Amino acid sequence: MSGIKGPGSVNDPELESTPGMDPFTDTLQRLREAFSSGRTRSAEFRAAQLNGLSRFLRENKQLLQETLARDLHKAAFHSDISELIICQNEVDLALRSLHTWMKDEPVAKNLVTQLDSAFIRKEPFGLVLILTPWNYPLNLSLVPLVGALAAGNCVVLKPSEMSKCAERVLAEVLPRYLDQSCFAVVLGGPEKTGKLLEHEFDYIFFTGSPRVGKIVMAAAAKHLTPVTLELGGKNPCYVDDNCDPQTVANRVAFFRCFNAGQTCVAPDYVLCSPEMQARLVPALQSAITRFYGDDPQSSPDLGRIINEKHFQRLRDLLSCGRVVIGGQSDESDLYIAPTVLVDVQETEPVMQEEIFGPILPIVNVRSLGQAIDFINRREKPLALYVFSKSSQVVNQMLDRTSSGNFAGNEGFTYLTLTSLPFSGVGKSGMGRYHGKFSFDTFSHHRACLLSHSGLEMLKNIRYPPYSDCRQKLLTWALGSHSCNLL
Amino acid sequence: MDPFADTLQRLREAFSSGRTRPAEFRAAQLNGLSRFLRENKQLLLEALAQDLHKWLGLVTSPTLLLANQEESQACTTSGPSHMPHPQLGVSCLQSAFEAEVSEISISQNEINLALRNLRAWMKDEKVSKNLATQLDSAFIRKEPFGLVLILSPWNYPLNLSLGPLVGALAAGNCVVLKPSEISKNTEKVLAEVLPGYLDQSCFAVVLGGPQETGRLLEHKFDYIFFTGNPQVGKIVMTAAAKHLTPVTLELGGKNPCYVDDNCDPETVANRVAFFRCFNAGQTCVAPDYVLCSPEMQTRLVPALQSAITRFYGDDPQSSPNLGRIINEKHFQRLRGLLSCGRVAIGGQSDESDLYIAPTVLVDVQETEPVMQEEIFGPILPIVNVRSLGQAIDFINRREKPLALYVFSKSSQVVKRVLAQTSSGGFCGNDGFMHLTLASLPFGGVGSSGMGNYHGRFSFDTFSHHRACLLRPPGLEKIYAIRYPPHTPRNLRVLLMAMGTRSCSCTLL
Numbered sequence: 001m002s003g004i005k006g007p008g009s010v011n012d013p014e015l016e017s018t019p020g021m022d023p024f025t026d027t028l029q030r031l032r033e034a035f036s037s038g039r040t041r042s043a044e045f046r047a048a049q050l051n052g053l054s055r056f057l058r059e060n061k062q063l064l065q066e067t068l069a070r071d072l073h074k075a076a077f078h079s080d081i082s083e084l085i086i087c088q089n090e091v092d093l094a095l096r097s098l099h100t101w102m103k104d105e106p107v108a109k110n111l112v113t114q115l116d117s118a119f120i121r122k123e124p125f126g127l128v129l130i131l132t133p134w135n136y137p138l139n140l141s142l143v144p145l146v147g148a149l150a151a152g153n154c155v156v157l158k159p160s161e162m163s164k165c166a167e168r169v170l171a172e173v174l175p176r177y178l179d180q181s182c183f184a185v186v187l188g189g190p191e192k193t194g195k196l197l198e199h200e201f202d203y204i205f206f207t208g209s210p211r212v213g214k215i216v217m218a219a220a221a222k223h224l225t226p227v228t229l230e231l232g233g234k235n236p237c238y239v240d241d242n243c244d245p246q247t248v249a250n251r252v253a254f255f256r257c258f259n260a261g262q263t264c265v266a267p268d269y270v271l272c273s274p275e276m277q278a279r280l281v282p283a284l285q286s287a288i289t290r291f292y293g294d295d296p297q298s299s300p301d302l303g304r305i306i307n308e309k310h311f312q313r314l315r316d317l318l319s320c321g322r323v324v325i326g327g328q329s330d331e332s333d334l335y336i337a338p339t340v341l342v343d344v345q346e347t348e349p350v351m352q353e354e355i356f357g358p359i360l361p362i363v364n365v366r367s368l369g370q371a372i373d374f375i376n377r378r379e380k381p382l383a384l385y386v387f388s389k390s391s392q393v394v395n396q397m398l399d400r401t402s403s404g405n406f407a408g409n410e411g412f413t414y415l416t417l418t419s420l421p422f423s424g425v426g427k428s429g430m431g432r433y434h435g436k437f438s439f440d441t442f443s444h445h446r447a448c449l450l451s452h453s454g455l456e457m458l459k460n461i462r463y464p465p466y467s468d469c470r471q472k473l474l475t476w477a478l479g480s481h482s483c484n485l486l
Numbered sequence: 487m488d489p490f491a492d493t494l495q496r497l498r499e500a501f502s503s504g505r506t507r508p509a510e511f512r513a514a515q516l517n518g519l520s521r522f523l524r525e526n527k528q529l530l531l532e533a534l535a536q537d538l539h540k541w542l543g544l545v546t547s548p549t550l551l552l553a554n555q556e557e558s559q560a561c562t563t564s565g566p567s568h569m570p571h572p573q574l575g576v577s578c579l580q581s582a583f584e585a586e587v588s589e590i591s592i593s594q595n596e597i598n599l600a601l602r603n604l605r606a607w608m609k610d611e612k613v614s615k616n617l618a619t620q621l622d623s624a625f626i627r628k629e630p631f632g633l634v635l636i637l638s639p640w641n642y643p644l645n646l647s648l649g650p651l652v653g654a655l656a657a658g659n660c661v662v663l664k665p666s667e668i669s670k671n672t673e674k675v676l677a678e679v680l681p682g683y684l685d686q687s688c689f690a691v692v693l694g695g696p697q698e699t700g701r702l703l704e705h706k707f708d709y710i711f712f713t714g715n716p717q718v719g720k721i722v723m724t725a726a727a728k729h730l731t732p733v734t735l736e737l738g739g740k741n742p743c744y745v746d747d748n749c750d751p752e753t754v755a756n757r758v759a760f761f762r763c764f765n766a767g768q769t770c771v772a773p774d775y776v777l778c779s780p781e782m783q784t785r786l787v788p789a790l791q792s793a794i795t796r797f798y799g800d801d802p803q804s805s806p807n808l809g810r811i812i813n814e815k816h817f818q819r820l821r822g823l824l825s826c827g828r829v830a831i832g833g834q835s836d837e838s839d840l841y842i843a844p845t846v847l848v849d850v851q852e853t854e855p856v857m858q859e860e861i862f863g864p865i866l867p868i869v870n871v872r873s874l875g876q877a878i879d880f881i882n883r884r885e886k887p888l889a890l891y892v893f894s895k896s897s898q899v900v901k902r903v904l905a906q907t908s909s910g911g912f913c914g915n916d917g918f919m920h921l922t923l924a925s926l927p928f929g930g931v932g933s934s935g936m937g938n939y940h941g942r943f944s945f946d947t948f949s950h951h952r953a954c955l956l957r958p959p960g961l962e963k964i965y966a967i968r969y970p971p972h973t974p975r976n977l978r979v980l981l982m983a984m985g986t987r988s989c990s991c992t993l994l
Contacts, residue, residue: 118920224933301970419613
């Protein structure tokens with residue numbers, strides 16, 4: 001979608017076609033100057049930005065719901081619980097907590113520093129770049145934005161060009177609610193993003209695929225820019241023999257099909273015994289029918305695939321293993337039916353890439369141990385799920401695997417707890433955010449020691465030359481438990 | 487032939503076995519580190535003396551003689567390090583003070599802190615819950631990343647190897663340590679003696695120069711901790727990006743030292759000279775250059791001379807308390823800097839001894855080499871500014887430094903500089919004391935680095951913080967309200983619960 005122009009947006013077709021012209025320089029320069037002026041430092045300024053965000057959400061609720069409906073066929077309810085309310089909660093939390101988070105944090109002192117003032121000061125990094133994806137285009141833009149603004153940074157937001165309607169709202173409406181000397185939205189596809197990444201930022205926050213995550217980190221390395229990467233992977237879902245199949249099926253189906261499966265933390269595949277499978281499949285069918293009716297395509301509660309390319313990718317996956325539930329698709333509607341596949345081999349495409357659609361393969365294992373080995377042979381996922389009535393089973397899975405996040409007997413509800421850090425590990429990412437973790441992510445924690453300008457007699461002891469006597473005293477003092485008498 | 491593949495494979499298998507997970511294992515490793523320091527103190531002091539060419543009275547020590555023999559091929563230094571110092575007795579270890587303080591004690595303190603706090607740090611951290619998760623167990627679990635690579639430099643070769651190592655081991659990782667090949671004697675002790683104190687299935691030292699390090703970095707690690715210069719930092723991060731490996735980079739820069747007109751010149755001179763000349767200036771957080779008014783300069787320079795004379799005598803080259811430059815290459819680099827500006831104090835050098843005198847340069851231009859690169863030697867340029875504002879602008883025009891120093895009797899001045907600049911760490915009216923507080927995070931910002939460590943920050947750096955939510959099975963009736971199809975009534979109930987203020991509540 002070219003030619004989107006609006007306050008704060010940069011997408012001039014003329015510039016695009018002129019080789020060598022950098023469309024971002026002016027914008028970035030402007031934001032850097034604003035940061036240097038110190039404008040974003042005061043709590044009042046930051047609170048004003050957050051209040052602006054809050055008003056943006058409240059005053060455009062209907063527009064935002066329509067936007068998400070057009071991009072992803074999201075029902076208003078889904079938009080509310082997975083995007084709008086989550087954003088609002090984050091904004092509210094930041095507003096409530098801003099002064100506390102901003103405060104200097106005094107730290108414990110040792111003997112030598114008793115008379116000093118020692119604390120950690122939180123400072124903004126400066127110019128922050130936020131690159132966001134298409135699957136939760138509002139949430140995944142605004143929640144990092146809350147943290148970056150609360151921490152006092154200037155921000156460049158580059159939303160995904162694939163969720164076109166959300167991109168437009170963020171480019172044309174959002175900037176009006178923020179101080180535009182300190183905030184800009186830039187637009188473009190992979191090529192433009194590559195050019196953007198050639199510039200120096202003070203922090204880069206990226207949500208997307210591991211493949212692009214590597215590109216972002218490599219670009220950041222050129223400027224020694226710290227990064228948070230929220231990536232993805234295949235999130236395993238182990239279903240123990242000892243469980244209630246219907247309860248499990250409800251939860252697995254709900255979280256798998258939410259947003260038509262286009263969720264980085266959705267259960268990606270099930271691991272269970274053949275016996276469990278026999279009980280789970282009918283329960284899954286029952287859940288799907290209860291949720292979406294006999295003809296899921298006509299349910300208002302089931303989303304659609306973002307675009308043709310992903311639709312084709314998912315349609316191809318439907319031929320892996322054997323379809324036991326669903327399997328239908330409709331290109332004109334970018335519709336994929338809630339589908340369960342069985343007899344799936346580890347080598348098939350559906351077990352190779354992150355699915356990101358309403359397709360759930362079931363892979364058989366013969367024991368918990370085998371399931372754990374299966375999981376540990378693969379890349380560390382963003383999320384890991386275990387369903388079992390036995391807390392021992394849940395704890396064993398927790399103890400013997402690693403993942404960004406973990407849930408026992410539940411789906412990705414933990415996302416809504418701002419007191420939990422949301423993060424990946426290994427290939428599923430680095431760094432974390434949500435709640436205070438966002439503020440901390442976008443802040444430099446500066447170690448500060450304010451010493452007395454006088455009292456030189458006390459400090460004299462550390463200077464050379466060292467008499468035998470002083471040497472002994474100092475060595476003794478240094479040898480004392482946790483005492484540094486420098 | 488890949489010299490590292492087998493070692494890395496072995497360590498990965500050990501990690502997968504779960505061996506490093508229990509607190510007992512980790513405590514045993516930390517205790518091993520502690521014994522390594524205590525039982526080899528003499529050896530370490532000698533190695534450090536040899537590497538950084540500090541005067542050592544114990545020339546009759548067999549260890550020292552042995553090291554000298556082995557080293558004579560590879561080492562480019564020669565000269566009076568073998569000659570007994572006229573003022574030292576055989577039993578005196580005066581010169582070891584720096585090593586004692588800045589390498590051994592600091593490392594020992596970190597180990598002790600980790601041992602005391604290990605279980606507290608390892609514990610699951612419960613978090614506050616919302617309405618929807620009231621019945622659940624919600625906590626953060628600290629997990630080791632797996633295979634950690636620590637790349638350490640030559641200037642504090644023990645401290646900057648062991649400090650991160652403490653954190654990595656406490657966090658339950660397997661570790662590959664690559665010490666600097668430039669501090670050869672310490673490298674040797676770390677490679678040959680240290681592993682004997684640790685479980686060698688989970689710890690390895692690898693050796694080599696830039697080329698071998700490049701090959702090492704082609705491998706996948708689960709965390710990389712690097713201390714060194716920004717240029718190599720970029721190489722490390724680029725290599726890490728290929729595997730999506732998180733990194734902490736402790737880099738460097740030019741640490742400004744603003745000296746206000748309102749101060750006691752002698753006190754300031756003591757502190758600046760001491761911290762500049764410590765370890766012959768080869769400290770990443772040393773004050774690199776002074777910013778002050780011309781008036782202040784005229785008071786400061788004589789005070790600096792006085793301090794230097796008091797500390798190191800009239801002939802600093804014969805002081806047992808002044809270090810030497812690490813090698814020929816850095817010596818030449820520093821000697822080149824001596825021709826910048828005008829020498830007001832010192833300026834002497836002796837190639838055969840890798841000695842650079844404590845030097846103060848004035849009339850220095852911003853464009854001269856001494857103001858372009860990190861000095862890393864006992865040379866202190868003074869740049870004049872006409873006001874505090876000008877000093878702040880000067881600082882902010884440049885890369886964010888690892889440390890920033892302000893000397894002033896006025897706390898307003900100190901606070902203004904703090905508020906209007908950024909740096910890794912900051913100290914008002916003293917040198918790099920903030921290093922000694924394990925409760926402060928030690929790290930850079932911008933081109934001086936990313937990430938931090940020391941104390942608990944080390945443990946957290948080397949741990950993945952895993953968000954966990956455990957729900958009791960059943961109770962499906964409560965949670966059924968969230969499933970489609972969504973009747974208007976269900977919707978209202980849910981939205982009401984979610985929309986509730988100050989509750990941050992979602993009934994998902």
